[in-house]
Amino acid sequence: MLGLMQNQPMMISSLLTHAARHHAKGDVVSRLNDGTIHRTTWFETERRARRLARVLQTLGVAESDRVGTLAWNDFRHLEVYYAAPGMGAICHTINPRLHPDDITYIINHAGDRVLFVDVSFAGLIRQIAPRIAESVRAVVMMTDEAGMCELALAPGMRLRCYEVLMDAADEDYAWPRFDENTASALCYTSGTTGRPKGVLYSHRSTILHAYAGAMPDVLGLRAIDRILPVVPMFHVNAWGIPHSAAMTGAALVMPGRHLDGASLAALLHEERVTMTCGVPTVWLGLLQHLRSSGEKLPTVKRIMTGGSATPPLLVEAFGADYGISVEQGWGMTELSPVGTYNAPKPAQVGLSRQAAERHALKQGRILSGIDMKIVDGDGKELPWDGVAFGDLMVRGPWIASAYYGDPPESALDADGWFATGDVATIDPDGFMEITDRSKDVIKSGGEWISSITLENIAVSHPAVAEAAVVAARHPKWDERPLLLVVPRPGHTIDPAAVLKVYEGKVAKWWLPDAVVVVPELPHTATGKLLKTALRTQYRDYLARGAEGPDSTHD
Ligand code: AMP
Numbered sequence: 001m002l003g004l005m006q007n008q009p010m011m012i013s014s015l016l017t018h019a020a021r022h023h024a025k026g027d028v029v030s031r032l033n034d035g036t037i038h039r040t041t042w043f044e045t046e047r048r049a050r051r052l053a054r055v056l057q058t059l060g061v062a063e064s065d066r067v068g069t070l071a072w073n074d075f076r077h078l079e080v081y082y083a084a085p086g087m088g089a090i091c092h093t094i095n096p097r098l099h100p101d102d103i104t105y106i107i108n109h110a111g112d113r114v115l116f117v118d119v120s121f122a123g124l125i126r127q128i129a130p131r132i133a134e135s136v137r138a139v140v141m142m143t144d145e146a147g148m149c150e151l152a153l154a155p156g157m158r159l160r161c162y163e164v165l166m167d168a169a170d171e172d173y174a175w176p177r178f179d180e181n182t183a184s185a186l187c188y189t190s191g192t193t194g195r196p197k198g199v200l201y202s203h204r205s206t207i208l209h210a211y212a213g214a215m216p217d218v219l220g221l222r223a224i225d226r227i228l229p230v231v232p233m234f235h236v237n238a239w240g241i242p243h244s245a246a247m248t249g250a251a252l253v254m255p256g257r258h259l260d261g262a263s264l265a266a267l268l269h270e271e272r273v274t275m276t277c278g279v280p281t282v283w284l285g286l287l288q289h290l291r292s293s294g295e296k297l298p299t300v301k302r303i304m305t306g307g308s309a310t311p312p313l314l315v316e317a318f319g320a321d322y323g324i325s326v327e328q329g330w331g332m333t334e335l336s337p338v339g340t341y342n343a344p345k346p347a348q349v350g351l352s353r354q355a356a357e358r359h360a361l362k363q364g365r366i367l368s369g370i371d372m373k374i375v376d377g378d379g380k381e382l383p384w385d386g387v388a389f390g391d392l393m394v395r396g397p398w399i400a401s402a403y404y405g406d407p408p409e410s411a412l413d414a415d416g417w418f419a420t421g422d423v424a425t426i427d428p429d430g431f432m433e434i435t436d437r438s439k440d441v442i443k444s445g446g447e448w449i450s451s452i453t454l455e456n457i458a459v460s461h462p463a464v465a466e467a468a469v470v471a472a473r474h475p476k477w478d479e480r481p482l483l484l485v486v487p488r489p490g491h492t493i494d495p496a497a498v499l500k501v502y503e504g505k506v507a508k509w510w511l512p513d514a515v516v517v518v519p520e521l522p523h524t525a526t527g528k529l530l531k532t533a534l535r536t537q538y539r540d541y542l543a544r545g546a547e548g549p550d551s552t553h554d
């Protein structure tokens with residue numbers, strides 16, 4: 001027997017109509033390219049999104065067409081975020097920090113029909129226009145008439161101005177209802193190995209993720225909150241914040257392209273932001289600025305950090321010196337993206353400061369609605385003892401089942417689990433901690449050594465600014481850890497002194513076989529260490545005779 005409840009599809013447009021109707025005056029604030037502040041409301045955003053849906057119609061965009069964006073976090077990008085899926089099309093956010101060849105590949109693979117482009121990416125478009133002319137019919141510069149630039153495009157591609165199109169359109173548009181499983185947005189993984197792959201979200205997955213993300217033990221968003229996503233809307237849906245904010249009526253403050261410590265501090269302060277979210281490098285920049293300027297951020301209560309492991313310094317310094325709680329989340333493009341969040345359970349409430357700071361380095365508990373497990377090389381589930389580490393698997397309604405263009409369910413195993421490619425422990429309280437990417441783990445004599453654990457210890461040495469541990473081939477042990485370190489400005493690094501910091505922290509056989517001092521380390525477009533390049537470069541380092549201390553598994 002079926003239930004007798006209303007069968008209304010979950011539509012992304014309903015988030016915005018809710019915000020417009022029930023939080024009409026809620027602020028939507030953007031810092032524009034020239035540094036000025038643009039203010040609007042949830043009411044106005046919905047009105048303009050309807051107008052933009054009409055614009056999309058005049059541009060020939062139909063259901064299921066891909067609408068690409070190359071844009072910063074601002075009000076126009078937010079309008080595309082809602083207008084494209086709202087009318088049944090697909091909002092395809094493109095990461096402008098990728099290599100132009102990857103961007104070209106992504107646009108062609110997605111088959112974008114129209115591109116919405118911030119004027120700061122005009123040069124990029126000029127460069128790639130001839131190579132995307134097969135699919136892209138129009139490039140809409142996200143500016144007003146005065147801000148338009150000259151741009152020679154390929155034959156058949158038209159250059160349009162966002163505000164001119166908006167002025168010519170009307171708002172006489174009713175958001176349609178359709179199957180909630182309809183595709184709503186497309187985002188390509190950053191592609192540290194091989195070509196980027198497309199993750200295709202649906203209305204249903206987006207709404208469920210927005211609910212889970214807004215919950216008290218995650219973003220904990222309320223209508224009186226003011227949230228600033230530093231995490232870009234061009235990658236992983238800005239962690240779902242544009243949706244969770246509309247759902248809760250929280251004010252949304254968007255930083256545009258101004259992501260340095262000073263600009264962020266000013267915006268956080270002037271806009272009375274209560275919660276902000278981004279990757280660790282952003283917070284290190286903010287911390288540096290606060291320390292040198294002596295400024296404080298009295299309104300900010302919480303910083304959510306994720307995308308890569310939280311450096312202990314962030315938790316300690318923001319907590320002790322600024323009264324701001326730094327909370328870690330973990331996720332990936334394929335998870336919409338948030339999978340876990342580190343919020344305390346009763347067992348963590350009375351922890352000493354030192355124990356709480358250590359606990360904050362864990363990636364957190366699974367969000368309600370999805371599930372996780374860790375497995376060994378044979379697929380056997382491992383215990384939740386905080387020690388055993390294995391491949392992290394996830395499943396749930398906002399997790400990808402296949403990549404764009406691939407056969408259905410092809411990203412899942414026979415039981416419907418998705419392999420994250422991360423290696424992790426889970427403790428008895430259900431807190432997951434990443435110990436490595438599965439490709440980065442060092443397999444020494446058949447046993448696993450966590451590269452991330454070794455990197456975290458290396459950066460606790462005062463002369464080390466950044467560290468990477470990669471597997472180097474070894475005749476006896478197959479692979480051994482090799483430590484690459486970048487000195488802090490004005491410091492020199494003594495390899496023996498760096499190895500000394502490992503004493504008592506890891507088993508002797510985990511010690512890196514060699515320490516190499518390098519001026520810098522390569523990073524991906526999303527700021528993660530580019531380990532593939534390092535592995536290729538240093539794979540034979542030990543075999544070339546640079547072997548370090550005699551390593552044993554005792
Ligand atoms: P992306 O799809 O580009 O967001 O990358 C996802 C990957 O980033 C994950 O599989 C992890 O390897 C890494 N990642 C995300 N959040 C964290 C975190 N809090 N700590 C460590 N690694 C993370």
